[in-house]
Amino acid sequence: MARYSRGQVCGVDNCPSRLWKRVNGQNVCQYGHVNEFDIEIDDEDDMGNTGAAGIPGIGDFSRRLTNVAGLTSSQITRDKVDQLSSKKIQTRKYGEDFKKLQAKCFQIILAKNSKFIIEKLNLNKEQGKLYFSIVKLLWIKTLDRHLHKKSTKSTNYSIRFLVLINYLAIIQMNLPLYLSDFISLTFDKKFNIERCEYALPRDLRIQIPFSQLKSFHSHSTFNYISILIKDQFCREIIESNILESKLNYYPLLTRITLNLYLSMDIVRLVKNYIIINKIDFSFKECINKYHVHPELKLISIFIICTKIYFMNNSRKQYYQWHQKYLLNDSKFNSVDLKKRILFKSSFKDLYNWNNQQVDEFCDFYNKNILPNVKIYTNIEYAYSCSKVYKLNTGAEIPALGLGTWQSPDEECFNAVYTALTAGYRHIDTARVYQNEEAVGNAIAKYLKDTDTSRDEIFVTTKLWCTEVQDPKRALTESLKRLKLDYVDLYLMHWPVTMSPTFNELFPKSKDGKSALLIDFNEWNYVNTYKAMQPLIELGLTKAIGISNFNIPKIEYLLSQPDVTVIPACNQVEIHPFLPQQDLIDYCKSKEILVECYSPLGSTGAPLLKNEVIIQLSEKYSVSPACIVISWAIARDTVVLPKSVHDVRIESNLKTIELSSADVAEIDQVSKTTTQRVVNPPWGAEIPAVGLGTWKCTDEECYNAVKSALNSGYTHIDTARVYQNEIAVGKAINDYLIETNTPREKLFITTKLWSCNQIEMHPFLPQDNLLNYCKDKNILIQCYSPLGSTGAPILKNEILNSIALNKNVSTACIALSWGIERGTVVLPKSVNPIRIASNIKTINLTPKEISIISEIGEKNPKRVNNPKWGISSNIFDENSTF
């Protein structure tokens, strides 16, 4: 029979045995625990220099943690569980057994917890091992005190104690994680501390007496924090182990300042601030009155002072500091210490470290590991955005909200719940997103789960274009889906009216190509807005607003006599590719808050691939999304990033303060890339007859345009090269004001110099080109439809005879021919009578059309052929010049 040999502590069920023997090729301890791993028997050291899987130094304890976590499945462990199960009634009677069981459970959770934190902080293998070593150190110390010393007072291990262990482990390591962050981390739904016994294997769980279950539970964040802070045990640890009853802020402050490579001037600044303002850092304060944790207090003051410091110094200094910080010092030779910690130190060493050694370790950690820790969102710079604006109603609106377009039901539910849990207080949805129900369910669940009051969350929905004629019914139905009594903001989604229906969201025109729109005169956005105004009084919404409105539309809306409520918001597409500064300035002047939709460039988030954005994200060590979102916040606009991924939802909430130079740099991005991503195919209409304006003086042009508009033209054609855009613009604007006509009733064309509007008239029918363009769905606009100066077309005998026959003018025949062929004609005239008559066209028979076309087919005549000074003819079909 094999003899027992002395080895490392077994650790399974906190078994203290060090005696091992080999049974059937496995190591079995004196109490029957089997260990699957190779154990160095006769190793004097508890941890030894040999660990699991051949990793030197650190590992055995981790292995023990994982062993008990049920991640291995040795037969003996199973037998032991069976044995416990069969004796469960008896086991429950024994307080001491329960204490051990609890300790074991906590150890399991601690292992899971630690793994979670390693994952969350994205620590690499080496960093993870270091982290584990500190957790182990604290855990063993605790076990030692509470279990092995067998104090007469019965000590239950509660979940708050366990959490505290992890937190203390973290602050010991100087990880950039503070109490509030940590607590929210523990409340992350991936790490469900509320019912943490469910983290245990079932067999173990059933061992917990019902009367003790509550020690595994926690109820609300608030309770949780207060218990955490009040708990006698925690106080003991805080006071005796980690910090004094009053935070000695000076070393911590110096350390932070040095770690961040900041000037020691900041230490002086903070110190003066603390002295002048008599800031108290005692823990008692925070324990008794639930004040801010002293560390957090210090950090806040530190941040404020650093900001003041940089504000009062040159920008250059800030850049120099930032470069230094980013570069870090790679020169620090740490090999020895690193070796010592990783390879030479045993558990015993760690256990016996004095304060100086722990400090040394922390310094090493800070200087060599921390700066390399690539945390997705830089906790040191990025903070959960808590900015709010005041609406013109007096209500507050959180600057950052969750977008939900293209978030299908189930994903949407998760996204909204995750967002609210992460701290979002603003959700944007719309009737047309077809997810109001999911949004409502998530909000309802969150409010119930967390006992949060409805008025803490800002909810926006939008009126869809098919329902604009009955906004009261539309909103009532939205509220039903949202399970809310009111929304905080109700927006007119688009200044567009579609054929009214509550059953279909996208009724199409007969050809199926475009949305089925209602004529502007029949119902337009002014009617819609007026119908929305009473919704506030009815209590269905706290505010109303608009979306997708440009300046002329807002101007027109506000100029209407019965528009009495200034829209609270205008939600429009804004991102660095489409900054719309003019619109923002205009809205600000009218006290309308701008909300930016598609802030990342919508589907596929194209903004995040932009070079300027990427460079800035590297400079600030944050994600590109953080830069784009922070830019919107810096411009005092609301921003609505959408995501259905938890990690993105959480990180999108964290914003940074960009320097004004960087904001200005992002403002310039649109100079190289301009892009509107949301442009629904509403299918704009183009009036078949437009007024041509080439070759007339400013005065003639002004009068001609005015006269044309007064006689019913809604289409005016001009061009940069006609040098009359100012006159055309003045005539149009005067007309709009005088007749109170909205801008969108008119169709205005201008041309980039060298555009491809073509010469086309009966002398130059260009059938090939016409058919080619028709095939490609390109609309032809005919310039010189009467043959330009002198109108030679009007002298043509064939045209004259047809005109005579039909009792109309020859001009009418030439223009009607153009329209019948599906082209736009642009006759120019400065004579009011001619202008008025040119808009009147008639139908021609196919025969008449082909007779007219034959005029030019036989002998085409071009009247406009500028001398470009090149050898080839620009109109030659074989020339690609």
Ligand SMILES: NC(=O)C1=CN([C@@H]2O[C@H](COP(=O)(O)OP(=O)(O)OC[C@H]3O[C@@H](n4cnc5c(N)ncnc54)[C@H](OP(=O)(O)O)[C@@H]3O)[C@@H](O)[C@H]2O)C=CC1
């Ligand atoms: N009033 C209006 O007419 C309009 C309003 N809106 C509103 O604005 C909101 C936002 O606009 P939207 O067009 O959705 O687009 P966004 O600009 O918010 O971009 C969303 C896209 O970016 C991805 N994404 C989100 N966060 C990140 C990240 N951190 N890193 C990488 N990719 C990321 C998302 O993917 P994933 O989800 O897979 O994470 C999704 O593909 C809408 O959801 C809607 O509420 C939008 C358009 C029009």
Ligand SMILES: O=C1Nc2ccccc2C1=O
């Ligand atoms: O919210 C919207 N997002 C969109 C994207 C494309 C077209 C229309 C819309 C919306 O109305």
